[in-house]
Amino acid sequence: MEDGKRPTILITNDDGIDAAGLIALVQVLVSTNRFDIQVCAPDRERSAVSHSITWLHPLEAKPVNIPGASAYAVSGTPADCASLGISKALFPTIADLVLSGINMGSNCGYHVVYSGTVAGAREAFFNDIPSISISYDWVRGKSNVHDFTLAAEACVPIISAVLVEIKNQRHPQRCFLNIDVPANVADHKGYKLTKQGKSMFKMGWRQVTTETHGQKMSSTMTMDIDTATPTETDTTFVSPEHLLFSREAKGAQLDDDDDTDHKFLKEGYITVTPLAALSPAEADCHAYLKDWLSSVSELPSSSAL
Incomplete structure (x- = not known):
């Protein structure tokens, strides 16, 4: 500047x-x-x-x-x-x-x-x-x-x-x-x-159906973060042989x-x-995987099955 x-x-x-x-x-x-x-x-x-x-x-x-x-x-x-x-x-x-x-x-x-x-x-x-x-x-x-x-x-x-x-x-x-x-x-x-914490809304899926061939149905939705209420924002035509699924909120994961x-x-x-750009794993994960990877190299590939 x-x-x-x-x-x-x-x-x-x-x-x-x-x-x-x-x-x-x-x-x-x-x-x-x-x-x-x-x-x-x-x-x-x-x-x-x-x-x-x-x-x-x-x-x-x-x-x-x-x-x-x-x-x-x-x-x-x-x-x-x-x-x-x-x-x-x-x-x-x-x-x-x-x-x-x-x-x-x-x-x-x-x-x-x-x-x-x-x-x-x-x-x-x-x-x-x-x-x-x-x-x-x-x-x-x-x-x-x-x-x-x-x-x-x-x-x-x-x-x-x-x-x-x-x-x-x-x-x-x-x-x-x-x-x-x-x-x-x-x-x-x-x-x-x-x-940055670990809070998030847990999401699931539910199958939705059409009553008639070619009926317009919701394909995407937005969510009000506090009420977890789905809101239709886009539409698509669905043929009878297709399965149609919509996201739904399953609850919240909050921070400890x-x-x-x-x-x-x-x-x-x-x-x-x-x-930042990087997302490093927790220190205990790195310590565990260091020991685990060492053990993997010592084992024949068939023993893991």
Whole structure:
């Protein structure tokens, strides 16, 4: 970041370029008049695609009008969008910071693995660009679109502070940040440094049927994290010989530790969790497998059966 120049921020997400969370984040940052804003986001909803990328065919990038920003809708995943946005192929300058969000729904614990929002920030991290993924703990029936604006405003101090660290070359290069904003954002309890926990919703499957040939049925669904209620979001035609299965919630797995992201988020804190690309196994697993692998090499292959 050059002295005297305004920082450049690239924004992406996984809910799509017209999602309320992304628009609120852009509007809040533009209103500060302190940043140059680039937007490179999926042209449609891409939730839970994790870190998938487009490999075998080109992407289409279409200019869109978002006041105060230079913006493109891209026919790719969040990781594609982050990669394209910082490549200099789309924008003439490389952003100083990449933001991914604001996601509609929290991204804590094991859900981080599925998250396209987190993947957008992780892709920037892969390319040595500081990044932050931001999610809002949307609760159906309680949250409203204005909460995204409050969430964005609550994150501006962190975003600004990170940019100061980048300018002064003090920002850590071995991690990126994952921020979750609580549902009651207007009365949040402040920032809390946390670690990624193991919370997640256990998912199962149930077979669903069609009453008539060619009837339209749900093929995908989203889930309200708090109520675990399936919501139909897409449809497909199903022929009689096909089996059709739908996901359903089977309950929640919560954290045992006291300093995890999900726990403090539910207590009303804005959680700030450092993440990295690697997912090392627990130390006891490594110790066990070291002894186990030594024993394997000493045994004839047939003895394991």
